Amino acid sequence: MKKIILTGDRPTGRLHLGHYVGSLKRRVELQNSGEFDKVFIMIADAQALTDNADNPEKIRQNIIEVALDYLSCGLDPEKSTIFIQSQIAELCELSFYYMNLVTVQRLQRNPTVKQEILLRGFAENNDAGENKPGIPVGFFTYPISQASDITAFRATTVPAGEDQEPMIEQTREIVRKFNSVYGETLVEPEILLPDNCACQRLPGTDGKAKMSKSLGNCIYLSDTAEDVKKKVMSMYTDPGHIRVEDPGKVEGNTVFTYLDAFCRPEHFQAFLPDYASLDELKDHYRRGGLGDMKVKKFLNSILQEELGPIRERRKVFEQDIEGVYRMLEEGSEAARKVAGETLADVRRAMRINYFDDKELIESQALKFRKE
Numbered sequence: 001m002k003k004i005i006l007t008g009d010r011p012t013g014r015l016h017l018g019h020y021v022g023s024l025k026r027r028v029e030l031q032n033s034g035e036f037d038k039v040f041i042m043i044a045d046a047q048a049l050t051d052n053a054d055n056p057e058k059i060r061q062n063i064i065e066v067a068l069d070y071l072s073c074g075l076d077p078e079k080s081t082i083f084i085q086s087q088i089a090e091l092c093e094l095s096f097y098y099m100n101l102v103t104v105q106r107l108q109r110n111p112t113v114k115q116e117i118l119l120r121g122f123a124e125n126n127d128a129g130e131n132k133p134g135i136p137v138g139f140f141t142y143p144i145s146q147a148s149d150i151t152a153f154r155a156t157t158v159p160a161g162e163d164q165e166p167m168i169e170q171t172r173e174i175v176r177k178f179n180s181v182y183g184e185t186l187v188e189p190e191i192l193l194p195d196n197c198a199c200q201r202l203p204g205t206d207g208k209a210k211m212s213k214s215l216g217n218c219i220y221l222s223d224t225a226e227d228v229k230k231k232v233m234s235m236y237t238d239p240g241h242i243r244v245e246d247p248g249k250v251e252g253n254t255v256f257t258y259l260d261a262f263c264r265p266e267h268f269q270a271f272l273p274d275y276a277s278l279d280e281l282k283d284h285y286r287r288g289g290l291g292d293m294k295v296k297k298f299l300n301s302i303l304q305e306e307l308g309p310i311r312e313r314r315k316v317f318e319q320d321i322e323g324v325y326r327m328l329e330e331g332s333e334a335a336r337k338v339a340g341e342t343l344a345d346v347r348r349a350m351r352i353n354y355f356d357d358k359e360l361i362e363s364q365a366l367k368f369r370k371e
């Protein structure tokens with residue numbers, strides 16, 4: 001069986017370090033590994049609209065930002081098909097059929113949907129009203145739409161964060177249900193989680209659980225070198241580590257969490273030759289005698305090295321926005337072809353391809369002629 005990747009992002013803003021360690025970097029490696037027959041990267045604008053109904057222009061504006069972030073990280077349209085979800089009408093039709101294979105109760109149990117309902121402040125039951133908006137139907141059913149995204153491209157592998165696990169599980173259930181009702185048609189996907197646990201959820205620069213635009217605690221891939229430095233220097237560390245001599249905590253200390261995610265042995269050689277390894281640095285911090293500033297400077301050097309080339313490549317692509325849109329258009333066309341083939345399979349399996357079905361037409365004709 002072919003190995004196919006599909007994954008994507010909602011274009012609600014520029015991409016940040018959390019996206020980068022959690023998925024982007026890995027995607028580029030997977031793309032270049034030669035292990036996959038096809039890689040599809042989707043800008044999920046339609047999904048983004050499910051909880052941004054009052055701000056569609058934000059989504060429209062951010063599509064190009066996400067595309068620029070993709071290209072500057074090394075996603076390569078020669079190797080990966082990069083496309084925009086809303087341009088693939090076939091996805092809607094698949095969703096329409098999948099909706100019959102999923103219950104309202106099952107959707108209500110989806111942990112990610114549940115959590116997002118709370119997060120977005122949607123009313124849960126019948127208490128929708130002046131102060132709490134109800135749950136948009138499109139939002140409630142987006143796991144089904146996501147199953148369409150994945151199955152339309154016959155994806156075997158979905159590289160994504162742990163928050164996407166319930167989506168993949170629900171997709172697998174839909175696939176099994178479809179195949180059991182209509183015969184073996186759809187491919188059951190698997191999630192591919194980040195392997196380094198610091199990467200599964202990079203905290204914000206303020207130490208809060210997640211980088212998020214609304215919390216203002218992000219380091220963006222498109223931030224200037226100055227911005228990155230400022231953000232690193234003001235990062236949350238151990239509030240109990242006041243004087244340099246004080247012993248410090250490494251757990252829950254954002255600077256060290258970032259080092260867990262980004263630091264490689266050669267960085268010590270290059271930027272902090274007094275230490276041989278991250279363990280050694282952590283030990284010194286725990287003992288006391290190592291100041292936050294020194295660790296932050298080290299982290300800044302590492303991040304600048306990682307982000308510098310990304311920033312430079314972005315500048316180049318920014319000078320050819322027309323070309324980037326053309327790339328997205330071509331990607332969307334190619335993606336649409338593939339989704340169309342899957343949809344044709346689905347219609348055949350469901351036996352709703354009436355006009356191709358000579359046998360059906362003949363047998364009906366026979367039946368009525370006899371009557």
Ligand code: TRP
Binds near residue numbers: 047149
């Ligand atoms: N839900 C994903 C996110 O919020 C975006 C997405 C939409 C996606 N469709 C997908 C991810 C299919 C993986 C596969 O980031």
